[in-house]
Amino acid sequence: MTPITRMDLTGFAEREPGVWTDEQGLVLSVHFFGLVPDLPASLDEPDRLRHGLALSAARAGGGLIEAVLGEVDTLPGVRQLIKIPRPNGYGLVFIGSWTVPRAGCSTVVKVQAAEGPVTGAREAVVLGRLDPSQYFIPHPYGPDIAGGLPYHVADHEQWDAQFPDHPLTRVRAALERITPTLALHEGFKALPPFSSRSHPETQRSGSGARRRWFRRQGQ
Numbered sequence: 578m579t580p581i582t583r584m585d586l587t588g589f590a591e592r593e594p595g596v597w598t599d600e601q602g603l604v605l606s607v608h609f610f611g612l613v614p615d616l617p618a619s620l621d622e623p624d625r626l627r628h629g630l631a632l633s634a635a636r637a638g639g640g641l642i643e644a645v646l647g648e649v650d651t652l653p654g655v656r657q658l659i660k661i662p663r664p665n666g667y668g669l670v671f672i673g674s675w676t677v678p679r680a681g682c683s684t685v686v687k688v689q690a691a692e693g694p695v696t697g698a699r700e701a702v703v704l705g706r707l708d709p710s711q712y713f714i715p716h717p718y719g720p721d722i723a724g725g726l727p728y729h730v731a732d733h734e735q736w737d738a739q740f741p742d743h744p745l746t747r748v749r750a751a752l753e754r755i756t757p758t759l760a761l762h763e764g765f766k767a768l769p770p771f772s773s774r775s776h777p778e779t780q781r782s783g784s785g786a787r788r789r790w791f792r793r794q795g796q
Contacts, residue, residue, distance in 0.1 A: 580765030585758035614678035635725035668692030673752040678771035690744035703731035
């Protein structure tokens with residue numbers, strides 16, 4: 578069970594409790610974690626939060642495309658788009674998620690899709706239109722973020738319209754459509770807000786737990 582009481586499942590069919598798929602291969606899932614949220618900073622420290630999330634993704638072999646603060650049914654949350662190597666095969670898995678943290682727990686909505694037999698087409702087309710110096714740029718969340726998958730402009734939303742069938746485009750569009758329809762249980766909404774400064778243990782153990790979370794994605 579999760580605190581999510583309602584969301585738009587148009588186009589999705591239930592595969593198992595809490596997991597739905599559509600005809601194009603999108604996987605939608607909902608999760609509840611009854612632990613102190615594994616975030617590197619609280620949501621009122623956005624620069625520190627984004628930097629920590631980007632470092633965690635890189636150290637896990639992936640890449641953070643973007644992290645945006647916003648609201649899910651009036652509660653503050655962080656929306657992430659990440660990419661990771663496909664565990665079983667070539668190409669990448671793209672994952673979009675909302676994490677809604679409270680003081681001692683959190684709920685997550687996740688949409689993911691993997692590249693098919695043809696990989697790297699979006700990247701190749703965009704790179705062919707730009708100078709390499711314009712394509713590979715430092716990560717916007719910190720110049721010290723290195724390793725993992727490279728940060729580049731082909732992942733930016735401005736290219737989605739030209740690649741409507743790309744998994745990143747579909748993940749981003751599905752998450753944007755679903756977000757306004759999400760409803761949370763009133764009991765969850767009444768819980769105290771999350772503050773990482775109140776829980777210093779997350780600073781010591783968080784990066785390892787986040788690496789394990791990244792490795793589990795796309796399986």
